[in-house]
Amino acid sequence: MNYRYTRRYAGQLQAVIFDWAGTVVDFGSFAPTQVLLDAFGGFGVDIDMAEARVPMGLAKWDHIRALGDMPQIAARWHAKYGRGMSNGDVDAVYEAFMPLQVARVGQYSQLIPGALDAIAALRAQGIKIGSCSGYPRVVMDALLPIALDRGYAPDCTIATDDLAAGGRPGPWMALENVIRLGISDVAACVKVDDTVPGIAEGLAAGMWTVGLSASGNEVGLSYEEWAALSPPEQAARRAPAEAKLDAAGAHFVIDSIADLPAVIAEIDARLARGERP
Incomplete structure (x- = not known):
């Protein structure tokens, strides 16, 4: 007997899973x-x-x-x-x-400009907020109350040493978010990260992936340094970061979390058309 599973998830996004440094906090990933x-x-x-x-x-x-x-x-x-x-x-x-x-x-670990507004927009759509990090649990236990005091409290946080299977570029931290958040399909998740291993993690987990160029490790400037650049200077710094994240397989590459809501709308539209990551 031959059996072929053909169901495609065509609902809306259920969760966005964020990295930490260079993604939601720490513009330029300096910590x-x-x-x-x-x-x-x-x-x-x-x-x-x-x-x-x-x-x-x-x-x-x-x-x-x-x-x-x-x-x-x-x-x-x-x-x-x-x-x-x-x-x-x-x-x-x-x-x-x-x-x-x-x-x-x-x-x-100051919040990246626009982070709270972007996350509030996700929550207003009923989207759950997951997170994972290359930081071990002892660092996350120090960072979580600081982030809370600054207004950020994800629904789930997985540290790199929480799981026996290990961390990036494997899919395990992202998938643990799926389990703990009760998400019905990995195609209903977006992994947002500023690094190549973080994009690989999301792809290995079967998720949509969004790379962050300007706010993350690849450009490596503070927000003040980035904002002080002229548009041509920003474009010159952005281009290699975008190329690296694109080559890693990111479905979308944007400057920072502040630009995420428009991407979420596009992913929802693609899911409605029957597309998968």
Whole structure:
């Protein structure tokens, strides 16, 4: 007997699952990057901001491991210690990184302009708000009350070490949001992120994906620095970020969360036509 499942979800969106730094808070994604510079510096190995941004979106242990594997950083580590960076060294840098990140995450985590209005517009449509992060639970436990005090309280938050399966670029954190929020179909979800691993996470979970160029890791400027640029200067900084997120497979790429409501309307229209992510 042959059986073919043909039902297509054609309802409205039910959930938007947001990343944190560079997406809803921390325009330019400085909290993780600046602390990584300081953590490596504590071991006598300097890295720069551009290097720290390359593996952004991964769980922080994996992020440190990826930095240690970059040829130029590996060479500096070898010059300092006479050997490559071992997993034990990664553990040591991670252990130095964590208390710094917990202590300073609030310093960098102001809400991105337009975030509260965009989220309010989603809630007015009955859309649930999920979230997940490359931050571990101990950092999220420090960040959540700060975000609440600033007006942001997602319905679900999954940290990168909450699940045995792991974090990005796998689909597990996004899918855990689906479970906890009680969403009936992954096609009714949108994953919003400023990094390539975050877009990969949403695609692996079968969701619509929206990449954020200007507010995130790829442009890497503060809001004040971004706003001070002329339109041609903004276009020049935006273009490579858009290209990278587009190449990662994002269904849409926009500047920031402030531009999201129009995209949500377009996705709803595409779902009504029977389209899937």
